Amino acid sequence: MNTQNLPAPGSSAADPMDRFYAVIPAGGVGTRLWPLSRAAAPKFLHDLTGSGSTLIRATYDRLEPISGSRVLLVTGDAHREAVCRQLPEVADENLVLETEPKDSGAAIGLAAAILFLRDPDTIMGSFAADQVISPVEKFQDAVREAIYTAATGKIVTIGIKPTHPSTGFGYIRTGEPLVVAGAPSAHSVVKFVEKPSREVAETYLASGEYNWNAGMFVAPVELMLRHLKANEPELYEGLMEIALAWDTPERVAVKKRVWPTLPKIAIDYAVAEPAADAGDVAVIPADFSWDDVGDFAAIARLSSAKEVKDVKVIGEGARVFTEDSTGIVVSDTKRVIALIGIQDVVVVDTPDALLVTTRAHSQLVKNAVAGLKEQGDTDVL
Template structure:
């Protein structure tokens, strides 16, 4: 079948409180070079999507971050500004409405701005398969082979070689996809282990679909949201563009695409998954980031006493009997003795020392800053 043009969509939002104080309100996680590669997570995302795109990518970000986002991107990348954060579905719907208006048959692919993927060739194969499946009129996602029974991710259950519609299942298998039975929310440890044993895959939040199909299906599920996105897109470039955006955007339901479309459409047999085999990480906290560094050969400073320290930035670090990850570029010399499994973040206004097993508690600490009169540090 002839391929419809493919337009990558990158929702770039969130404050990244689990990576504070590296990530702040004014400079969230996706704008940061967290891995020391000289490229931000947003730039790395667009780098791997560029060879797959038939039209310039679209980045949807908060109004406060537009200038910083534009500074990091090539001129041909389009940036759409959200007046306020309303979760992933309005952002993706807005981009889809712009694409539909310009290329009615186009396929869009939504990919988070702040995830890490190493095997780009395997990623490209998965997206290509998802494009083929999307041309069958379905919402298509990419399912990641679990590296562990994680309780931090949702899961996808597929029908494998079966499915309620044998003809559709056969067409999906021909392009490397499978029908989705259901999406499952983040489980407890026991259920996560059972999911992995049963062959379920991680839900990485990647969705590929015809722009018109997304909006038509959304019009059934949440009519006002689809209509609002189309009204804003129709006003683009006109004298009333800003007035329409300011009037309509606050009325659009704040909801994730998983709840708005993926789950109800899966129940109707309208979702497919491409099983993918590449390393993926949402780099959700400092423990995840430290794991990335541990897996990179030759990136650590090691000692005969068991020391293993990864340094991101220009910080001067000396360590004895310690395992740590240090993020810093201040003039302070950092000395470590007898620390096991910690992350140290040294910025001009904050010093954070965080045990790997306590990373989930960081959000509580950040949440107290405003009430302590320290909101400027967020």
Template sequence: MASPIVPVLLAGGTGTRLWPVSRDALPKQFLPLMGKHSTYQETLLRVRGPEFGTPIVVTGPDFHFFARRQAEELGIDVTVVIEPMRRDSGAAIAAGAAITLKRDPQAVVLALAADHIVLDPEEFRKTCVAGRAAADLGRIVTFGIKPTEPKTSFGYILPGKAIDGTETAEVERFVEKPDLATAARYVQDGYLWNSGNFLFRADVLLGELQRLEPDMASAVEESVARSNTDLGFVRLDAEAFARSPQKSIDYAVMERTDRTAVVTGRFRWSDIGSWDALFDIAPTDSNGNVLQGPVTLMDAKNCVVHSENRLTTLIGVEDLVVVSVADATLVVPRARSQEVKDLVAKLKADKRPEAIVHRRVHRPWGYYESIDMGERFQVKRIVVLPGGMLSLQRHRHRSEHWIVVRGTAEVTIEKDIKPVHENESIYVPLGAIHRLANKGKIPLELIEVQTGSYLGEDDIERLEDVYSRV
């Protein structure tokens, strides 16, 4: 019996073209751009079935708890691998393949971007099965998508002659993102969109990497060999991983190997590379608008409007992208939506925190969000998930007042440990060693009022931490 296909999900990107929803501190793969699940969760659901093994998720040191939490929400078991720094898709895929190979020498890997959207999961699974025959023969299979129209935001693949005994073809050539006239010619000539998803035997991919990119292969294999398990996560060795060149799997292997094959996917797909891309896959109203959240329009056509928690209204406009979140608003013509990345770069240069962090900040124990701030005070809403525990800590410049509005808190202040129930409050003096925990079965919610001369997050001295952050 053939081994199941092992999904390796790449979940470490940033997705700045979808700002202000997607930011470095919490990028697009972990956000619900369509429906109630994030694209990462939708990817996990797509590879749940008898054809697939336990997914391996490769992500960065800021997202590993969040990746596991979102998988747990679906009841899906995953292996989360922490890459110490970004080295592009080449090293990330190689690490997933090396870990898979240690577990099963015959393993077939399905490498997927966690921030893509697929609207036909059954067709996707059929494509995986169709591509496996070529992967078993030692081919590195890429997923080509039959174009619906000329697109300048995708790379293209020209299929060659059919590979006997499979539903795949050799790859005649890969081409970069074209201009519109060239893209139209590619569609006429039978080119496919390059989806950036791959299927291969783990030993084959690593063998080609050793041949074509020996420095990357040795760095990744050493980082896996020297990896350790920390709180259930696989943490790659940082010193070894840092020696890997920073290259995509396309440049490192796919455009240089003679083992490529392409399988045609007939599912609806998008990499959601910009807000304008939602028109390819999201439902529209009678005037061609894509709407998410509390939105009211009058005489508006062909707009993307994404609103979180507040009413957003448009009158008499066309072809706009409007995105409204708690701390930022974006308005841009649809035709210039790719330029959002440049806007984010400008915001970073101006040292605007909104370029990087959300008002809601996620932590291993839950999250907090800023409600109000003045010269010597800040008000936060804090939610601690069941079983969550903040670090044992103290502050040099601020005191805190906690008011519990839901659940029961277990509060440590110096040597005193006591429960604080709903509608009760407690004061944490400046400099006091303290900790907050939720030993209950429901989320703990409280309002925190900070007062003092300095209120930055770096005024936290951690003394103990169950999440290894000391």
């Protein structure tokens, strides 16, 4: 196919804030939150913290003061109805539906390609739909700094100040401070590092040089695509073919033909890590509270839901009795749940599946999903 060549990077006279477009990738099933989170109703469609707002709605609401209506959302075909019901503000041309999961490289890359063809001076910011962040004001300040830094020709990540030696997150090694008007916190990035062992994580924490990688990227779309083209040319070509048809009557046909052929790769490997090696990545270290709600222990920690004695209870109309027990109950039924003399328990009750585990074992819930899939019990997944 013949795709247009990307122009050399230039500068726009416009205020960088006016060039900003928020991208919300809403993918993944959240298997460690089964049976609450499933393929047809992934975790971002749920209110997991008792705040009264689903994760995807909360993501949109904290970005809207910065982006206004300039929001592009990437999600699966199967979630269109639920997403449109929760976010009626998103215009049809800004709703990107994946025919099948292809990882973040394709999702974020297609968003960049669509926005580039509409306006090559756009600065995009990608923020996952399934994160819990507070206070919102600190997050918004960090995003504004990231936008001003991106306008200088950088791919910018927002690093989270680590509060403990986590082995579940990747890390960003922070380099020298950068001089950027409007972004006093900006630093260069030395490199991204994979999820470490406990011992290595402790050294990261002690050094003060590392931040958690929350997967938030703010960048000129031209720069994102330039690195994508250099590192993953096959993916780049396919995404540009879809993007060229996006605002035409050929959108559906071209997407249906090309999307299944795209390689699967995370945006970190396709763009962020090689860009860091090239000196094109900056970081805004931030100290707001951040969690990707990866398991039921996280829900117990984050939830503002009511407590029945020492048990957190999530679910409208949940009927729970406790005696000498601690933990969390998530109920999607009217069934009475009685806990007696059991500590740190996790109970998730849905009409067709029941999970009973402990907070300490909550990361292993994904093993149940894999086992059920092998047994052929896919109707509950």
